[in-house]
Amino acid sequence: MNQKSKSYKIILSGGGTGGHIYPAIAIANQLKSRFPKAEFLFVGAKDRMEMEKVPQAGYEIKGLWISGIQRKLTLKNLMFPIKLINSLWKARKIVKSFKPDIAIGTGGFASGPLLYVASSKKIPCLIQEQNSYPGITNKLLAKKVQKICVAYDNLERFFPKGKIIKTGNPVRQDLLNIESKTVEAKNFFNLKHGKLTLLVLGGSLGARKINELIKSELDFFDTQNVQIIWQCGKLYYDQYKIYSNTKNMQVHSFLNNMDFAYAAADIIISRAGASSVSELCIVGKPVIFIPSPNVAEDHQTKNAMAIVNNEAAMLIKEADLEVDFKNKFTQLMQSPEKQKQLGKNIKKMALVNATKDIAEEVEKLLKSHLPSSQREVTKTYE
Numbered sequence: 001m002n003q004k005s006k007s008y009k010i011i012l013s014g015g016g017t018g019g020h021i022y023p024a025i026a027i028a029n030q031l032k033s034r035f036p037k038a039e040f041l042f043v044g045a046k047d048r049m050e051m052e053k054v055p056q057a058g059y060e061i062k063g064l065w066i067s068g069i070q071r072k073l074t075l076k077n078l079m080f081p082i083k084l085i086n087s088l089w090k091a092r093k094i095v096k097s098f099k100p101d102i103a104i105g106t107g108g109f110a111s112g113p114l115l116y117v118a119s120s121k122k123i124p125c126l127i128q129e130q131n132s133y134p135g136i137t138n139k140l141l142a143k144k145v146q147k148i149c150v151a152y153d154n155l156e157r158f159f160p161k162g163k164i165i166k167t168g169n170p171v172r173q174d175l176l177n178i179e180s181k182t183v184e185a186k187n188f189f190n191l192k193h194g195k196l197t198l199l200v201l202g203g204s205l206g207a208r209k210i211n212e213l214i215k216s217e218l219d220f221f222d223t224q225n226v227q228i229i230w231q232c233g234k235l236y237y238d239q240y241k242i243y244s245n246t247k248n249m250q251v252h253s254f255l256n257n258m259d260f261a262y263a264a265a266d267i268i269i270s271r272a273g274a275s276s277v278s279e280l281c282i283v284g285k286p287v288i289f290i291p292s293p294n295v296a297e298d299h300q301t302k303n304a305m306a307i308v309n310n311e312a313a314m315l316i317k318e319a320d321l322e323v324d325f326k327n328k329f330t331q332l333m334q335s336p337e338k339q340k341q342l343g344k345n346i347k348k349m350a351l352v353n354a355t356k357d358i359a360e361e362v363e364k365l366l367k368s369h370l371p372s373s374q375r376e377v378t379k380t381y382e
Contacts, residue, residue, distance in 0.1 A: 007037040008366060009098060013114040014106030014128075015050030018204040019275040023128055024106040025057045026170035030359040041098050043091065045110045049204060049234075056256070064090050066109045087113040095121060102126070102365055105141065112137040119144035124365040128358060130169050130274035132306075133299035134158045146365060149358045151274055151351070152306075167358050168351025169278035176352065178263040178283060185263035189250060191227055196333060198228045199265035204254060206233015207271055209318045210290055211240060213325060220326060222248065224333065229264065231255050267332060267339065272304035272315075278354070280313075284347030286332060286339040287313040290321070312345035 010031060014024035021044075028040050044050035046063025054061040064087040091113040095103075103118035105111035105127040119125045125145040129138050132152040142148060142159045149167040156164065178185075186193055198221070202210040211232050214221075221228060227248040232240045237253035244251035255261045262268070262283045270276050272291040280287050289308070291300035307313040314332065316324050332338055 008101045011100040012104045013043040013111035015044040016108040020108040023170040030355045043114045091117040133297040168354030170355040174259040181263035185260035199268045200230045201270040206236040272300040281350035286342040289315045
């Protein structure tokens with residue numbers, strides 16, 4: 001039977017933030033184009049954003065009652081063992097019912113129970129780690145999965161070397177040709193053509209320091225005749241929505257049309273999460289990174305410095321915003337040549353085939369696995 005005509009069952013799990021969700025969706029979309037008859041099921045945390053974003057992308061999702069461990073003693077921490085047991089039980093039911101041919105995890109709390117159960121049933125598993133410093137879920141799963149797709153070098157200190165494949169991070173395919181969308185994008189956001197547009201991204205939940213910076217510099221941006229698309233994040237939208245449509249400002253909780261947002265932008269201010277960095281390399285626009293210092297091993301700064309060291313972006317630490325921001329932003333804004341050079345250099349660093357390369361690894365695992373008809377005889381779903 002032709003490989004592409006097979007009706008594979010593919011289960012994916014990743015969520016909590018857009019950095020885990022969108023890579024999973026990008027992988028699913030790529031696999032769907034390869035295997036049109038494949039059946040897909042996502043598994044997420046029932047109270048997180050994946051429960052909304054995955055169905056919007058056209059896929060079914062089931063939710064687990066799971067969350068992470070807090071750094072201090074809280075009621076949530078006391079509930080964690082109960083949630084974990086419940087999630088393992090629910091994941092077992094999902095696997096037994098769906099009977100997947102492969103399980104794919106992109107990080108986030110829900111992928112832990114799902115891939116743990118799948119691996120215990122001898123279902124081939126692949127995880128995709130976006131960051132230079134892995135999350136706890138993927139570190140715990142590393143011994144149980146067959147392949148680990150990564151975006152950075154030197155991850156052998158966390159994962160078995162023989163399982164690692166450097167692919168880069170999956171990105172949404174609609175970002176590959178944004179140059180042709182500029183006019184349509186500015187019309188979509190009701191922006192003025194020929195006026196400098198700043199896009200501000202603080203992640204799906206929001207970044208407090210970046211939001212405070214933008215609010216404090218509203219008059220400055222107004223005097224510089226800058227129009228702004230400001231994604232302040234879900235946690236901060238109620239606080240900052242009053243500034244929308246004032247002083248050339250649009251405030252959004254979340255941006256669903258990221259291809260248009262990137263296409264409309266002349267300069268971008270962003271956190272330096274791994275997925276964001278990968279997308280910004282594809283986009284090829286001048287970027288000012290403001291990394292979050294509140295992440296494991298300060299990995300956002302490391303992500304950003306990998307770009308900055310190649311003269312492909314600018315970086316301002318949170319602690320230096322008050323002193324450095326106006327000067328650095330003004331220098332960039334007033335130098336079209338600098339903008340062009342940064343955009344050109346960051347685009348050189350893009351791993352544009354990441355999604356396809358990850359799909360290749362998935363396909364290899366599927367090919368090496370027993371056909372579905374034989375698997376029913378040899379595999380038991382207790």
